[in-house]
Amino acid sequence: MSDQVAPSEDQSRGLIKSTQELGAGLFLIAIALFFYWQGLDLPRGSLRALGPGMLPLALVTLLGVGGLMMVIFSLFEVGPRLERWSLRGPFFVFGGIILFALLIRTCGLMVAGPVSMIFGMMASDEFELKEATIFSVAMTIVCILLFKTLLRLPIPVIGTLLEPFFPF
Numbered sequence: 001m002s003d004q005v006a007p008s009e010d011q012s013r014g015l016i017k018s019t020q021e022l023g024a025g026l027f028l029i030a031i032a033l034f035f036y037w038q039g040l041d042l043p044r045g046s047l048r049a050l051g052p053g054m055l056p057l058a059l060v061t062l063l064g065v066g067g068l069m070m071v072i073f074s075l076f077e078v079g080p081r082l083e084r085w086s087l088r089g090p091f092f093v094f095g096g097i098i099l100f101a102l103l104i105r106t107c108g109l110m111v112a113g114p115v116s117m118i119f120g121m122m123a124s125d126e127f128e129l130k131e132a133t134i135f136s137v138a139m140t141i142v143c144i145l146l147f148k149t150l151l152r153l154p155i156p157v158i159g160t161l162l163e164p165f166f167p168f
Contacts, residue, residue, distance in 0.1 A: 018079025021070050028067030032060045089123040096120030108159035109148070113140030 016022050035056065045051025100116035107115075117136035121127055147153045 016074055017077055018074045019082040020080045021074035021077070023082050025067045025070030025072075025074060028070065029064055032064035032067060036060045036064075092123035093120050104159070105156060106159045106161045108156040108162060109140065109144055110157050111159065111162065113143055 039053050039056040039060070042053025042056065043051040044053040044057055096116040096119040099119050100112050103112035103115060114133070114136040117139060118129075118132045121132045121136070144157055147155050148157055
């Protein structure tokens with residue numbers, strides 16, 4: 001089925017011509033409001049002396065204006081309707097992020113990287129364990145080389161739980 005809408009269907013849609021555009025715009029506005037609220041405590045400074053809250057304020061303002069524009073366009077431009085979606089994707093992607101946060105200090109990047117990436121890749125219908133394992137191990141090696149060796153960031157490669165097993 002095509003995303004194109006017949007002109008006769010255009011008039012029967014009512015006030016909102018594109019529910020997908022409306023949903024995306026409202027989502028962006030909600031994110032902008034949340035991060036604006038989170039950054040209220042940061043000093044903004046002035047245009048002569050920028051504070052740490054100036055850039056976040058500018059970004060959430062742009063994000064909110066973009067969301068508002070999407071809401072306005074949804075009232076005038078005919079677009080696709082909001083379709084049903086499953087919770088599989090968000091569950092596995094956010095779950096992977098949470099797993100990484102829980103494992104990074106206790107097990108280190110050596111374990112947290114592959115576990116969180118494989119869990120996040122399970123969001124796809126095309127998930128294959130062998131491919132996901134090879135990719136996640138390769139990406140973890142790249143991350144260790146980049147963050148620990150080249151940038152010398154204090155990221156634990158081997159966490160506190162695994163230190164007795166890896167004494168090097």
